[in-house]
Amino acid sequence: MRRVAATAVVLLVLLAGCSRDDRREPAPEPSPDLSRAPRAVAVNPGPFQAGPFLPPEQGAYLGAWIKPDELTHVGRIAAVGGLEQSLGRRLDFINTYRRFDQMMGTASDKEFLAQDANLMISWATGDNRSILAGDHDKLIRKQARAIRRIKKPVMLRMRWEMDRPNLRATMWSGADYIDAWKYVRNIFRQERAENVSWVWCPTAEGFVRGDAPDFYPGDDQVDWTCVDVYAGAQFQPIGELMGPFLDWAAQRPKPIVIGEFGVAKVWGSAGRAAWLRDAERTFKANPQIKAVAYFESNPDRNKPNQHFQLMGDEPAFAAFHTMVKDPYFNP
Numbered sequence: 001m002r003r004v005a006a007t008a009v010v011l012l013v014l015l016a017g018c019s020r021d022d023r024r025e026p027a028p029e030p031s032p033d034l035s036r037a038p039r040a041v042a043v044n045p046g047p048f049q050a051g052p053f054l055p056p057e058q059g060a061y062l063g064a065w066i067k068p069d070e071l072t073h074v075g076r077i078a079a080v081g082g083l084e085q086s087l088g089r090r091l092d093f094i095n096t097y098r099r100f101d102q103m104m105g106t107a108s109d110k111e112f113l114a115q116d117a118n119l120m121i122s123w124a125t126g127d128n129r130s131i132l133a134g135d136h137d138k139l140i141r142k143q144a145r146a147i148r149r150i151k152k153p154v155m156l157r158m159r160w161e162m163d164r165p166n167l168r169a170t171m172w173s174g175a176d177y178i179d180a181w182k183y184v185r186n187i188f189r190q191e192r193a194e195n196v197s198w199v200w201c202p203t204a205e206g207f208v209r210g211d212a213p214d215f216y217p218g219d220d221q222v223d224w225t226c227v228d229v230y231a232g233a234q235f236q237p238i239g240e241l242m243g244p245f246l247d248w249a250a251q252r253p254k255p256i257v258i259g260e261f262g263v264a265k266v267w268g269s270a271g272r273a274a275w276l277r278d279a280e281r282t283f284k285a286n287p288q289i290k291a292v293a294y295f296e297s298n299p300d301r302n303k304p305n306q307h308f309q310l311m312g313d314e315p316a317f318a319a320f321h322t323m324v325k326d327p328y329f330n331p
Contacts (some may be wrong), residue, residue: 032236034278039239041246042288048255051197051223053118053153055255055290056331060283062324063093063120065260067297067309076108083296086311087324092331093118093155095259095293100126101139105146113152120155120199120259120293121147127170128180140184144191155291157199157259158184161228162215163206174214181217201226201259207244225249228260230295231275232305235267238275239282246286255290258283262295262308263316272316280323292329294320 048055055061066083068075076096084090094112096119098104104121112119123143130136147154158181162171171177181198188196200222206212207227216222227249229242238261239246249256263275283289298307310317323329 032240034237034274036237038237038278038282038285039243039246040285041243042250042256042286044250044253044288046253046255046288048253049223050255051153052195053155053197053223055224059328059331060289061092061118061291061331062329063091063095063118063291063293064296065095065097065293067299073107073111077111080112083311086317087321089324089330090115091117093120093291093293095120095122097122097124099124100136103146104143105150109150113150118153118155119150120157120257120291122157122160122201122259125159125180125184128172128176131180132176132183137187140187141191144188144193147188147196148191148193151195153195153197155199155224155257156196157201157226160199160201160226160259161203161206163202163209163212171215174211174216177215178217178221182221185221197223199224199226199257199259201228201257202245203227204229204242204245207242207248210244212245213248219252219254222254224257224291225252225254226257226259229258230261230306230308231263231267232308235263235271235275237282238279239285250288254288256286256288257291257293258289259293260295261292262297264305265298265307265309265313266304269313269315272310272313273319276316276319276323280326284328 046055064083066079068079080091080094094117096109098121109119125131126136161167162177185198198221200216202212202215204227227242227245229238231238231241234241261279263272267275283292295308296310298309310320
């Protein structure tokens, strides 16, 4: 009996230890070899049919989303201004997010435009089947008129990352998304919102899984192809993370914008800096990439492997600063 009791105690201790381990963050993976030459796949020199927002003839535009302390006019202006001051230059374009019913052409949008920045609006449209049923026509027309009044060319990412599994309840299927895309674009055409370049932007993971291409509306409907790519849960070179996307995009006569890219804090300052240097080399090796936007944010309630802010991490920020000072990213 004593032996049985002792064995039971040992098992309980082991089980308790396993339980604690299960709650820990996964250990960082070994650092990959970032010294290899980057993949040069998307090398189409153009010219491209890119809509009114034209790509640069050489190099790539540089932009960012900068999470403000408060989602207000003052907060947005301060966030962008703070990053630009630290970088010592203006951003070429600002990525800004809008809910379906959150109007475009806000006071901060207008101020950025007045400072000669461009806008990439990431628009979270709603349920595709309710769009196709005509439930949101009034709202869509109102948004189209708001963008038309901006007058300057705008990149519009309609329901970016539509391939995410957690959006399937509102996206329904690739066919539903494509039909909704065409439906919304037709309303914009009716409202003469002719200053829009339509940006199709799934995730890098969607190309690894193989389902992202199912959502592509077609070359006649898309002006820029796009991808969001992160060294978050997996610390791999950016060329490997978005390799399947680059293989796919290289077959299409479209300029590419990297809608969001980032490297998480969990990979350490040295690892982040190396990853960003590799990102710079990869962008240059694929001249079809005509615009890139860093995701300068630690989203609330997100895990550490989804914290991408560079400010405050001197080695990582220095690597990013080197990139943005490069003439290639100052076309």
